[in-house]
Amino acid sequence: MAEVSPAGSGGAPVPSAPVDGMLRIRGGVGGLSFSFEELLAGASVLDGLVRDLAEVEAEAEGVRRALFPYQSDSYSSGSTAIVAVGEAARALGRVRTELERLCSEVRASHREYESAEARNTLLLRIGRTGPGYGPLWGLAGLPPPTVRDTVQDDFSLTTGMLALLLGLPAGAAAAGGPAGGVRAAIRGLTDAPGLHFLRPRPVRIAGRETRTEEADVSPAGLLLRAGAVGRNSGEIEVLRLGERGNRAWAVIIPGTQLDGQPQGTNPFDAAGIAEGLGFDSAETAAAIREALAEAGAEAGDQVAAVGYSQGGIHAMNLGRDRAFLADYELKFVLTAGSPVGAIEPGAGTSSLHLEHEQDWVPGADGLPNPDLLDRVTVTLTTPIPGHEWLEPGMGPGHALERYADGARDVAASQDPSLQASTAALAAVVGAGGTATVTRFSFRREALPPQRGTPVAPGPRRSTGEKPADPAQQPAA
Template identity: 90%
Template sequence: MAEVSPAGSGGAPVPAAAVDGMLRIRGGVGGLSFQFEELLAGASALDGLVGELADTEAEAEAVRRALFPYQSDSYTTGSNAIVAVGEAARALGRVRMELESLCGEVRASHREYESAEARNTLLLRIGRTGPGYGPLWSLVGLPPLTVRDTVEDEFSLAPGRLALLLGLPAGAAAAGGQSGGVRAAVRGLADAPGMEFLRPRPVRVTGRETRTEEADVSPAGLLLRAAAVGRNSGEIEVLRLGESGNRAWAVIIPGTQLDGLPQGTNPFDATGIAEGLGYDSAETAAAVRQALAEAGAEAGDQVAAVGYSQGGIHALNLGRDKAFLADYELKFVLTAGSPVGGIEPGPGISSLHLEHEQDWVPGADGLPNPDLKNRVTVTLTTPIPGHEWLEPGMGPGHAMDRYADGARDIAASRDPSLQASTAALAAVVGAGGTATVTRIQLRREAMPPQRATPVAPGPRRLEGKPPDNARLRASGDVPSGRGPGESWPRGTPR
């Protein structure tokens, strides 16, 4: 596997291999974006050296000129001094020009890298969405189109297609925030008549249970805890790790749950997906903050958040919840099978995202995860036996056991991006051991009962008998042509 030259080693930055066995890796210290950042940082450093050399060169020239009046005192030594200072200034000038040239080459290299990446991305998109161009990915050595890629492409195009259908500008359907068109589509759907249940409602802590046990806090161990928590509807898990004075917390959030609680009261039902993608998990984040406080967390404590599927949306949304970040120091987020490409956490938060190429769920927001130094995305390419495609559920690519196996491979990988990411997680949760585990029960507030629209009563008619005006007048129901309180005109037959 290709190695990445460390900053300051003198070697040119070289993108690390993006494949390690069954793992395809994007982002991190070995990612292209970070390599681009290193190129620009090197160019900026060279700019600083050029400026310092230019200042020194100007000072040397000023010294040379200041020696002119003293040349007549001792012609030989004065001339030699003037010549020596002038040669030094010229040497500085040559070094300065070489550095300026090198700086220009570094910036040109950065532009060429970016241009090549943009061109390759465009060609790949054409190959995916334009059948007339053929299987372009095979020509450039890329794998065939996968379930995850297909879903992501289709969801990314959905807002534009909807706008075209409605006769709106293409950008109108994509407006609505960082999550792009899916975020706007969720909010628009929740505003439609009869879809009020998709809007966020308060989520509260309704119970907790605490015990002490040995905890595996490796990436695989934490994901398996998320699977175990998901067997009990509406629960999350809070782990207290480390000793007093060096304490940290891990929050475990399960995936989507469709049964087990009264309809609409489980915060992790299908409505929870809408809250996560459309409303930044505002109510669930508040409940997680309360759960940490009830488990004993204090302001300023370090936290790692772990989420599977829908739980990963809520976990990463904690990274941009101002109230949560004001109370706790979120340091790391681990997700598996989660559509989180449109979520941008705050600075200083590292994250590791696991996706399977045959899992459609991570592509459901229509956006790829960004390639950043502190954000690593691993796509698992392990083959799936044919018979598993016939089993019910979200699809075999979304199976937690498969993600746990991938997490074990990640922990054993020597890829620089993965080593840095797993080290960042370990810096928060430690090496494992005895932990205080608190299971927290959450409930979403039920929908208010729908009120029936009142209907104005009409005149009553007694079957089998003609209307009796006296009885009608006494009850307030009067014949047509006379309102309540009106008197009969004089001479009117009664």
């Protein structure tokens, strides 16, 4: 987080992320973490040079001493040689000393930058969460807290808002308790009375359909595909790109769906959020791995995963699923409006995350995305018309179309972090063209009724799901 203050303003510097139009950018080659790494890498190189010079200096001193016995053979030339070697050793010593000083200053600079960044982060947190700081925050010239910031801080302190995220009665998430964060709270929820429907259950492939079409594989095009897939409950899409020998795959995962299938059988319903945030998407990842195999993917093939909202959680979890990574090489993950700050994919996976400052969903896991070389987070700051706030849903900041517009701005940006990230995505999916597209229909194993408990005929308002079809319920 850089510190900026207008020249000649006389004001104190305030924390600010790199900005490109309506995009605030964090991570990547322009991120602070990479800059810190570069400083330390430079200091390490200087350390190596200092060690090399010290060895040469010691050798020169050894040569000078070795010349002493020969000084009497030719006093004039012998003395001259001894003096010359000694001067060379002293010159090396002066260079070594200067490099040691420079190395020390580089490391001190790194410490000061880290200290300033920690201070700025603390100030931002106090400004968002400290009671009574609101007016002072504005007077200090610092940016006001956003919806996304506020929700992230709320979730980092308490898990009560999980009820809203999962469509549960208010306060139900308290059953999980705050210890261990959102992940532990969700696991606790699944053990609470009446919330057994949140427990992960096996996900299977119920059908598939394959066609060939022209595919837009730009970031915006891939996100719009996630929106199109999401119009059919329980479906994902697998794109085969390129030819054998230069073939890659893209997996498109939709957002949360609360209707369209018999109760509890859609893997992308509210329980899918619980599986993603609390159980690493284990069942859904297994089904995606099977879908890739059925589509023709072979061991070692490169894969890009794209997900919107809940889909982004599942996409990121593929990056730490050992079984998936044993079969395929997950090279890139693209998410939009997804709470994925707590998910750390394995080495070799790059990711690009789009968030809107007025979208509360990306902050629902209580953690910001890490600032890393291969992980770039873009916060969209586009204004939202007032009338959109009156529309139903997860809020206008969560609209997929708004994220697709932001993805177009990302693709056109000259920011080095965004250019490197979009190039990494293009290296997997190519420039687009003809693709073989397979739609897979997923179904979660139906939830058996509790023994001795009749199946309720009406809808379960706490989850927003449709009533179950009794004919599809297994016998007790």
